[in-house]
Structures are given as C-alpha cells and as structure tokens.
Amino acid sequence: MLDLIQVSNNTTPCPAFLPAEKTPSLPSTPRARCPRIRTGKPASRELFLLTSMAATQGASDVLSIDKVDFLKLQNGSDIRGVAIAGVEGEPLNLTELVAEAIAAAFAAWLLNKKEADGLRRLRISVGHDSRISAHKLQNAVTHGITAVGHDVLQFGLASTPAMFNSTLTEDAIHHCPADGGIMITASHLPYNRNGFKFFTSDGGLNKTDIKDILERASRIYEESAHCGKQEQTGVVTHVDYMSIYASDLVQAVRKSAGNKEKPLEGLHIVVDAGNGAGLGLFPNHIPNPEDKAAMEAITQAVLNNKADLGIIFDTDVDRSAAVDSSGRELNRNRLIALMSAIVLEEHPGTTVVTDSVTSDGLTVFIEKKLGGKHHRFKRGYKNVIDEAIRLNSIGEESHLAMETSGHGALKENHWLDDGAYMMVKLLNKLAGARTLNPNIGSKVLTDLVEGLEEAAVTVEIRLKIDQNHADLKGGPFRDYGESILKHLESVISKDPNLRKAPKNHEGVRVSGYGGWFLLRLSLHDPVLPLNIEAQSKNDAIKLGLAVLAAANEFSALDTTALNKFLQQ
Numbered sequence: 001m002l003d004l005i006q007v008s009n010n011t012t013p014c015p016a017f018l019p020a021e022k023t024p025s026l027p028s029t030p031r032a033r034c035p036r037i038r039t040g041k042p043a044s045r046e047l048f049l050l051t052s053m054a055a056t057q058g059a060s061d062v063l064s065i066d067k068v069d070f071l072k073l074q075n076g077s078d079i080r081g082v083a084i085a086g087v088e089g090e091p092l093n094l095t096e097l098v099a100e101a102i103a104a105a106f107a108a109w110l111l112n113k114k115e116a117d118g119l120r121r122l123r124i125s126v127g128h129d130s131r132i133s134a135h136k137l138q139n140a141v142t143h144g145i146t147a148v149g150h151d152v153l154q155f156g157l158a159s160t161p162a163m164f165n166s167t168l169t170e171d172a173i174h175h176c177p178a179d180g181g182i183m184i185t186a187s188h189l190p191y192n193r194n195g196f197k198f199f200t201s202d203g204g205l206n207k208t209d210i211k212d213i214l215e216r217a218s219r220i221y222e223e224s225a226h227c228g229k230q231e232q233t234g235v236v237t238h239v240d241y242m243s244i245y246a247s248d249l250v251q252a253v254r255k256s257a258g259n260k261e262k263p264l265e266g267l268h269i270v271v272d273a274g275n276g277a278g279l280g281l282f283p284n285h286i287p288n289p290e291d292k293a294a295m296e297a298i299t300q301a302v303l304n305n306k307a308d309l310g311i312i313f314d315t316d317v318d319r320s321a322a323v324d325s326s327g328r329e330l331n332r333n334r335l336i337a338l339m340s341a342i343v344l345e346e347h348p349g350t351t352v353v354t355d356s357v358t359s360d361g362l363t364v365f366i367e368k369k370l371g372g373k374h375h376r377f378k379r380g381y382k383n384v385i386d387e388a389i390r391l392n393s394i395g396e397e398s399h400l401a402m403e404t405s406g407h408g409a410l411k412e413n414h415w416l417d418d419g420a421y422m423m424v425k426l427l428n429k430l431a432g433a434r435t436l437n438p439n440i441g442s443k444v445l446t447d448l449v450e451g452l453e454e455a456a457v458t459v460e461i462r463l464k465i466d467q468n469h470a471d472l473k474g475g476p477f478r479d480y481g482e483s484i485l486k487h488l489e490s491v492i493s494k495d496p497n498l499r500k501a502p503k504n505h506e507g508v509r510v511s512g513y514g515g516w517f518l519l520r521l522s523l524h525d526p527v528l529p530l531n532i533e534a535q536s537k538n539d540a541i542k543l544g545l546a547v548l549a550a551a552n553e554f555s556a557l558d559t560t561a562l563n564k565f566l567q568q
C-alpha cells in the first residue's frame with residue numbers, strides 16, 4: 001500500500017542543512033548583514049526572525065524563534081521535550097522548528113555513517129505514537145529530512161520496535177530496508193511531552209550519537225535563520241508498515257503452534273494498548289505497565305470480562321506486561337521470571353541480564369530453579385541490552401535482556417527492545433500448550449513462575465536533590481548525589497546488620513533484615529530513587545532508617561517521601 005505524495009527536485013540546500021563538516025561558514029555578524037533578520041527583544045534572549053523552515057508551521061514567510069538549548073532535550077539515548085503548551089512550569093521546547101532541525105541533523109549524521117557505503121540519498125522511516133502533537137511533529141520531521149534531499153517513508157501510527165524493524169526488513173515493494181528510522185514518542189510520559197528515538201540497522205542510537213545530533217541540530221537551527229525558504233527535494237511515501245510488522249508477529253505465534261491458522265481461537269484476551277489511541281491524552285491512566293493504576297485497570301478488565309489473559313503496553317509498545325485469568329499481575333520481577341523460564345527452556349544455562357532494581361528472589365529463581373545465570377546490571381533499557389550484547393561478544397552467551405520497567409529484548413529478535421515481541425513469546429507458549437490441551441489457559445504461564453520468592457513489602461521512594469541549594473555550591477547534582485552514595489556506603493560498612501552486595505554495578509545495594517535496598521542516581525533527573533524490599537513493614541523500616549541516617553547529613557536532599565514511608 002504505497003502512496004507517493006510529493007516529488008520535486010531543485011534548489012540549493014541551505015548551508016545550515018549540510019553535514020556539519022561541510023557547512024560553509026556564515027558571516028561573523030550575520031544578523032547585521034541579512035536583510036530578513038532583525039531583533040526586537042533583548043539580546044540576552046536572542047530572538048531571531050526566521051524565514052526558512054516555515055512551511056510546516058503553515059505560517060507566513062516570517063516567524064520568530066527563541067534561542068533553544070538543544071542539549072537539554074537529551075534524555076539518555078532518547079530526545080524528550082514539551083510539545084504541547086499549557087502545563088504550568090513546563091514551557092514548550094519541542095517546537096516544529098526544533099523538530100525540523102533535529103530531523104535534518106539526524107539525516108546529516110546518518111549520511112556521514114552511510115557515505116562509506118557510497119550512499120548519497122537516504123531513505124528514512126518516520127512513525128509516531130498516539131500523542132496529540134504527533135502529526136505536527138511528523139510533518140516537521142518530514143520537512144526537515146526532505147529539505148535536505150533525502151526521502152521519507154511515512155508509517156503514521158507505529159510502534160517503536162516496528163521503526164527499528166524497518167531498518168532490517170528486506171521488502172523492496174515497501175521500500176525497505178530504510179537506512180534509518182525515527183520514532184516520534186515520549187514513551188509513557190504525560191500527553192504534553194514528546195520526543196524522538198532513532199534507529200539504524202545496528203539498533204538504537206547511543207548517548208554520544210544523540211549528543212552529536214543535538215549539537216548539529218543547534219547549528220542548523222541557528223544558521224537556518226539566515227536562509228530562504230527551503231524547497232523539499234526529497235520524496236515522501238506513505239507505507240502501511242505496521243501491517244507487515246504485525247503479520248510477522250502473527251506468523252511467529254502460528255509457527256509455534258505447528259502452523260495452525262488460529263492457534264489462540266476460543267481464548268478471550270483483553271489488550272490495553274497504551275490507553276491513548278485516538279485521543280492521545282491518556283484519560284484513564286499513565287500508559288506504563290510499571291504504573292499501579294495502569295496494572296489495576298487491566299487486572300479489573302480481565303476479571304470483569306472473565307478473560308483468559310490481559311496484555312498491556314505503553315504508548316509506543318516497547319514496554320509490556322500481562323495479567324493471568326485469576327487477576328495475577330505478570331509484570332516487573334514476575335515478568336522477567338516468566339520470560340527467563342521460556343528463554344532458558346530454549347537456551348539452557350544462558351545468562352539473563354536485568355536492571356539493578358530486580359529482586360534477590362529473582363536471582364534465586366533464575367539460578368536455582370531455572371539453571372541460568374542472573375547478571376544484575378544497571379537501570380536503563382539501553383544499558384541492559386548493550387550489556388547483553390557485550391557479554392555475547394566476550395563469549396558469555398546471553399539471550400535475554402530485561403528491565404523491571406517492562407522493556408525487554410531477545411537475541412533471536414535482533415536485540416530489539418520490543419514489548420510486542422515479549423507478549424508474542426507468551427502467546428507462543430500458550431498456543432503451543434493448547435495444541436496439546438485445547439482447554440488450557442493462562443495458567444500454563446502462571447505455573448512457569450511457581451517458586452519465585454517475593455517480598456511482602458516492595459517500595460520505590462524517589463528523593464529529590466534541590467539543584468539550587470547552597471550545599472551544591474553551584475556544582476552538578478550528579479556530584480552531590482555521588483557524595484551521598486559514598487557517605488551511605490561508609491555508614492553501612494559500620495553497621496553489623498547490613499552487608500553491601502558483593503557484585504553491584506549501580507548505586508549502593510545492601511542486604512539486611514531479611515531484605516535489601518538500593519539507593520542510586522536516577523538516569524535523568526536530580527533524584528535518588530530508593531528501592532526497598534523486605535518481608536515485613538518493620539524490616540523495611542529498619543532498612544529505610546539506615547538510609548535516612550546517611551541522607552540526613554545532606555540538606556539539599558529532600559527526604560520527605562522517605563519520612564512519610566517510615567511514619568506510615
């Protein structure tokens with residue numbers, strides 16, 4: 001299903017859009033020389049009048065743009081910003097013009113990478129989730145790419161894993177593989193945010209690549225203020241890629257049931273598809289399988305409908321979780337245990353890489369019950385996946401990388417961070433079991449996590465660092481956070497009831513009172529998340545008090561949330 005919507009071919013691209021190293025230098029005092037540019041606001045706020053890139057705004061030839069700190073849009077290996085105005089304290093910073101510059105920067109970055117293969121004209125797939133800012137950003141991204149002479153495959157509503165997959169699919173009729181893919185999403189974040197994830201056939205881009213792209217985007221954004229209106233020279237093609245991707249997933253389930261056409265026939269499965277499609281405002285709950293309200297909603301739907309299984313995704317389908325017919329949640333540690341059971345059946349002895357907040361019970365389950373190895377690494381889905389890839393490269397076999405957040409990737413699926421594929425693995429198991437016993441339901445899945453020890457009390461408390469506090473002496477919050485962790489470590493070493501975890505890759509993880517805690521720095525925010533698991537509230541309080549004793553020494557750390565937990 002192809003729909004060619006636009007072709008043109010002329011005009012010299014604005015130098016701002018050329019790859020960074022080829023950009024001719026602009027006059028040193030461009031604003032004085034360019035007749036189109038005048039400033040009407042104080043220099044400190046640098047307001048340019050911009051004529052180029054205006055097409056997607058539907059604006060007149062002249063519009064104004066604020067100076068933007070592009071690097072602030074980096075969120076690890078993603079780009080995130082505010083795309084809808086109106087939420088107090090969250091000013092708009094992901095405008096269409098910013099999005100255009102970022103897309104042009106990605107194209108320049110990708111061209112640099114692909115030039116070695118002789119590629120001059122790129123094909124970039126663009127998809128989006130259900131947010132209300134999706135269309136305007138899709139148009140902006142498309143314009144940013146076509147204005148520099150590359151082609152766009154517009155997929156429309158798509159999932160993040162599908163965008164990566166489009167760089168691997170061999171399908172000339174649908175113009176695949178794409179040289180690169182852009183997913184417009186802010187994952188499970190609130191409706192006013194949006195952002196980008198970028199892919200090549202090597203996987204998702206890493207932090208260094210994102211920084212490079214944002215630096216290029218910043219130059220493009222500022223320099224484009226001096227150019228005339230850009231004509232789009234690239235071709236835009238609409239491709240119904242989700243049908244291709246979905247049919248691959250359906251084939252996988254059929255195959256696991258001996259190529260039966262309808263292996264799940266008769267089962268009643270409830271799906272919560274991120275709770276935003278169509279509206280994009282997430283009216284019922286945050287679309288996140290880690291979120292309590294989200295899990296309660298899908299559990300209730302399963303019970304009310306007497307369904308056999310419930311499945312829940314986040315908005316861009318890279319996170320997922322399930323609920324069995326009795327309403328038992330299969331998320332967080334339980335979902336990792338379940339996936340480990342499935343993967344270890346296929347690959348005995350393999351290493352399962354997880355994030356840092358996984359439970360001690362999970363280690364025992366993977367190692368003692370399943371005969372695998374649990375490698376507890378850092379938080380962050382990209383960290384976990386990259387670590388699994390690294391282990392394989394040094395000869396340690398690993399087939400599964402998962403986070404308690406519901407992100408997960410399998411070696412057999414190109415290490416694609418894919419919530420839908422995780423659920424397909426569960427459905428495969430179910431479909432396979434039903435070929436032997438047509439009456440079997442989701443109990444076959446629940447039985448696989450039998451024996452997983454779980455703590456009676458599980459909490460995550462997020463302690464904020466006040467970045468403007470005098471205690472930080474103007475320094476970065478990360479340094480302050482590190483000094484808190486260091487101090488905690490020394491306090492712990494003097495407490496005979498507590499033991500630091502022998503192997504630990506992130507923060508301070510400590511066992512004691514029959515449970516454990518982990519205090520670490522958030523990947524992105526000025527926050528120290530504290531996870532505690534214990535067999536009773538009393539034991540959890542003892543662990544919490546040990547943290548509080550160290551934390552109290554640091555006046556820029558807000559311990560209100562911890563105090564509240566301790567007093568409950």
Ligand SMILES: O=P(O)(O)OC[C@H]1O[C@H](O)[C@H](O)[C@@H](O)[C@@H]1O
Pocket residue numbers: 379380381382403405407521522523524525529
């Ligand atoms: O470090 P935190 O603030 O808890 O955030 C950690 C989370 O950040 C992002 O959402 C990543 O996509 C997740 O993979 C990660 O788990």
